[in-house]
Amino acid sequence: MKNAFTLHPILLLALLLTFIPVTYAQVTNPRTLDQEWGEYGIGDPYILKFRGKYYLYCSTRDDQSGVKCWSSWDLANWTYEGLCVPASVTTTKGAYAPEVIYWNGTFYMYTSPAGNGHYVLSASSPTGPFSVQTGNLGYSIDGSVFIDDNAQLYFTYAGGSGIRGAAMSSPLSIGTGSTISGTSLNGWTEGSTLFKRNGVYYLTYCGNHVFSSGYRVVYGTAAAPLGSYTAGANNPVVLNTEGAFFGLGHSGSVIGPDLDTWFIAYHNLLGPSSIVGPNRKLNIDPMGFNGSQLLVYGPTNWAQPAPALPAFYDRFDRTAIGSNWTNINGGNWGIYNQELLWQDNKATQQWYRQVSTAATAANYTAEFNLKEMSRGGTDARFGAVFSYVDENTFGSALLSSYDNTLETDIKVNGVSIGVSAVPLPPGWDYQKWHVIRVEKEGTTFRIYVDGMLKSARTANITAGGKIGVTTYHDHADFGYTAFSNHVNGSGVFSFHKPVPGVIPAVHYNEGGEGVGYHDLSSANIGGKYRADRVDIRDCEEGGQNIGWNQTGEWYQYNVNVQSTGPYHLGLRYATTFTACKLRVYCDGADVSGIVSIPATGSWSAWRTAVLKNLNLPAGYHTIRLETVEGEFDFAALRFESGAATLPNGSDNFDSGSFSGLWNYSNGNYTISSGRAGIDGFGKRTMGDVGWTDYTVEADVQCPSSGNGGLVFRVRNPAAAQFGTSDALSSDYFQGYYAGIEAGGIVLGKQNYNWAQLSRNNQPLTPGQFYHLRAVVSGANIKVYLDDMLTPVIDYTDPSPIISGKAGIRTHAANMSFDNFNISPGTGVAISAILF
Structure with missing residues (x-):
């Protein structure tokens, strides 16, 4: 028998007040396990829990047979268990995405060897040996099985127009499949996992190609196992495209060792193997829930607290x-x-x-x-x-x-x-x-x-x-x-949440009045989510939010800051017609000063206030949000990397090559006669992801078909599939786009898909250059065309992207750019801007 160590609330408060560092067992993504496939690693991870222990399975290298297995009691330390499917089972050569369920005394494995249909294997132990029980059942890759409360089994798998699903009459028999509504990623979609929580069905899935740095995990919710699904509010929930940590996808989900917290396992891409296939690594991060909204506390690639054990x-x-x-x-x-x-x-x-x-x-x-x-x-x-x-x-x-x-x-x-x-x-x-x-x-x-x-x-x-x-x-x-001593997702309340990252307001620390929070009411007025004194109500944007937040009240959040430096804090809030004031502390030290946040006009009019460039130290700390004056509701805190420099950068292309300031590119841009041109699809960016407010402009040639223009507040740019530039790639980023076409000017928002925000219809002449400028300040975006005094588009985004780089984008057009320039907006001083 083991007993977990728990700090008494008074001792915990004393530690916070005296700033004594607390040490924790830690884990770091990506993980390297014993006996991984050489130059193939661990891809398509799936974790099964049986009798308190976890068993990990992954795809088999394309030129090998058999399936490897690892075990762990804590999701942190893994032991290699050998081949749970012997190498002599040749039907498992290149076994893609093996997943295992336990049903009534038998373990069933579903895998697609090199993508050639599916086979079902079975064993009496999670470590095998598994033996083949069926012929080739067909279906495309990435088969996954879900068991509902009524013991009905379902099979989901990859498809060209979205995830496909079928009911099963037994663990060995799969019915006719069809595409599940609401699960398309605008192309090939794969890596599904279905689970149920509080009566809601969750389907996580990924796409569009394992070799894309923009491989990502999204989720949807539904009232029935096979849909129709509604896309999740925080999508994508796993995405990172730049640096050494990219190509994140193909996930599986499991409840962790504390019996309460859900975890997501996924892989990252190192690159193509020199032997065959992709080379990948294992990652595991916790998930949190706010109502039916799912949030991944990640993706992370720095040291995190190890998963908590039971009491x-x-x-x-x-x-x-x-x-x-x-x-x-x-x-x-x-x-x-x-x-x-x-x-x-x-x-x-x-x-x-x-x-x-x-x-x-x-x-x-x-x-x-x-x-x-x-x-x-x-x-x-x-x-x-x-x-x-x-x-x-x-x-x-x-x-x-x-x-x-x-x-x-x-x-x-x-x-x-x-x-x-x-x-x-x-x-x-x-x-x-x-x-x-x-x-x-x-x-x-x-x-x-x-x-x-x-x-x-x-x-x-x-x-x-x-x-x-x-x-x-x-x-x-x-x-x-x-x-x-946790239930229904409360295990995430006090753990140190990663920064950068998003924290739902209702995930404040445990410990009660004076420790996790200070609330002036005697009970939870809204009666939602948690049973202490904090006032919580249903939020118009989904989930729940802290409401009736009054002068003098505060809430604390344990955080794990990636590195010392500036961070933007985006506060999602609503109030009436009176501005409010707040302050942010880190370990008791004021890091924001008193900041005023504007009125939103209604308790249901949600906006984002950004506290820019809060300087936070690396490691484990406690953030406190205090109401200094007024009353407001708030739903989430979004921390993003800030910037130590003012926005700036330019390229007039006169040198005949692109400036070294460009730090991302896809598409076949070339320079001719002092202009950057392309025929087709592409995008380029320069700058810092921490830039918030600035002006970006360029001379843009109007195309005869398609469109092109400026992108700004860009994060996670990527190309689809093997890095080729195509129509899908032009939507592979998060940010804004202001472009011109023969029929006028368009402003849109990109989140690996396209959403038009505003449009100004006017005839433009193909082949003619126009000076296009976008000025972004807080949530407001102004777009100018030639006339720099009167904007052709003036739009305020109620759910804005906070910060990011700037650049150019072309979509199905033959056109050129000249005199690209980025200049500062409101600077880098700490302030709150209504977004």
């Missing part, structure tokens, strides 16, 4: 039961092979229990792994107890192999709420390992069997209690058993 767990990896358990009513208990706990007295009709000496908090998640060896009669039961105070107050989740049911009941002061018997799938094998999961939140208990939500009960138990295992007239075995 209590037992692997039974010893020879005696020990003092961490209390026996209730006797029975014949023991430890087998230093891996499980057993009770084999089935002759007596008596409840026997082992109950933990450790107790949970009021809200918790608990996990119990168990199987039946044999029953003493038709009334035999085995299972879990939870919220255990004594024999008069506790909950139970029991399996009956005779009735093929899960039975749940909760007693409070000797009074039962009533037994509820829920049928389990036909043919359920109780002599195989199964897992019961209990989530207690307030007075609600949610009970799962093998990941399927089977029962929800309500009982008036508001305090914590112990957990345990139990038998009646039965011989049963019990494996990994644990509880966490």
Whole structure:
């Protein structure tokens, strides 16, 4: 048995006030594991949890057969388990994206060898050996299986117009597939994973090509497994294109060792292997949720806190039961092979229990792994107890192999709420390992069997209690058993969140009044999301936000800053007709001064205020946001890299080659007669991603077809597929575009897709040069054409991109550029600009 160490709130506050550094076990992406495929690494990672342990599978190098497997108890330290599919199984040559599910005692693997259809393999152990169970079932690459609460299985896989899906009649049989609505990435889409949380179906997927630096992960939500899906609010949730950390994609998701926090595993691209295929590395980052909104706390490639462990767990990896358990009513208990706990007295009709000496908090998640060896009669039961105070107050989740049911009941002061018997799938094998999961939140208990939500009960138990295992007239075995004092995503509240990154306002630190927050109300006025005094309501933009934030109130967020330097803080907020004032602290030191944020005009009129260039030190720190004056609601804090220099840069192309200031290019731009020209698609950028407000301008030749112009606040530029320039590539960036075409001027927003913001229709002459200027200040964008006094477009973006580089872009046009120039806007002083 192991117990996690938890800081007392008073001690934690003292540490913060005296700035004593706290050390943590750390992990760093990308990961390098023992025995990776040479010059191929780990691509298309998939992680399965079984009996408390994690098993990692990845694609097989194209010229090799077999599938490799690693195991871990903590998602941080991995042990190579060898080939779980022997190399002699030639149908696994170049096994793409092998994924494994556990279903009723059997492990099933789905993989597509070199993209040539799918095969299903099976084994009795997660480490194999797996053997082929089907012929070629067809379907394109990246097959993934999801099991719903009603035991219905679904198969999703890659497609040219979006992710495709099909129902399954058994783990070995897949029905007819069709494209799932709302899952297209405007081309080839792959790497899907489907999971369910709080009644919402989440589908993560990626595209468009593994060799593109713009490979990325997005998600959608739906009310049914096969859609229709609505794109997530924070998409892409995994993306980085520049530097050495790029080509991020093909993810899988799993609940972490704290039993509560979800994690996403994905790969990054090193480049083409000199042997065959792409060379990739493993990455794992936590995910958070705000309502149905999913957020990846990443992608990160600097040291992060290792995943948290449960408050209590037992692997039974010893020879005696020990003092961490209390026996209730006797029975014949023991430890087998230093891996499980057993009770084999089935002759007596008596409840026997082992109950933990450790107790949970009021809200918790608990996990119990168990199987039946044999029953003493038709009334035999085995299972879990939870919220255990004594024999008069506790909950139970029991399996009956005779009735093929899960039975749940909760007693409070000797009074039962009533037994509820829920049928389990036909043919359920109780002599195989199964897992019961209990989530207690307030007075609600949610009970799962093998990941399927089977029962929800309500009982008036508001305090914590112990957990345990139990038998009646039965011989049963019990494996990994644990509880966490987190539930429904609360595990991310106090962990150190990466900066740069986005933090939902409602993910403030735990610890309560005076530690995680200071709130002047006596209770949560909005009654949403969290049960402490902070006022939280449903947000018009989705999820929940902190509301009724008054003068003197503050909220704290633990952060992990990538490197010392300036950072912009984009605060998503709403207020009425009065400006407000706020201040930001880091470890108690004022890093912003008092900053005024303008009124937005309505509690539902959400805007972004940017506090520019806050200087933050690298490493683990605590950010505090304090309301100095006024009242406002806020939904999120977005930290982005700031800039130490003023925006500047130019190129008149007179030298016959591009200036060295250009730091990104795709497309076949050339220089002729002192002008940069292209026929087709492309983009180029220069500058710093931390630039916010500036002017960018150039002489732009109007094309006879297509369009071209200026891009600004550009982040994550990339090219599609193998780096070739095509129509897809022209949308591969995040930022703004102001361009000209024969019919007028257009302003648009790019997030790996195109959204028009505004347009000015006027006839322009193909072949003629026009002077095009974009002035970006806060959320306002003004576009000028020849006349530099009166803008042809004046647009304010209510959901703006904060900062980024500038450059030129061409879309399906034959045209030229001259006299490109970037000049400063409002400078780099700390201030709040209404975005």
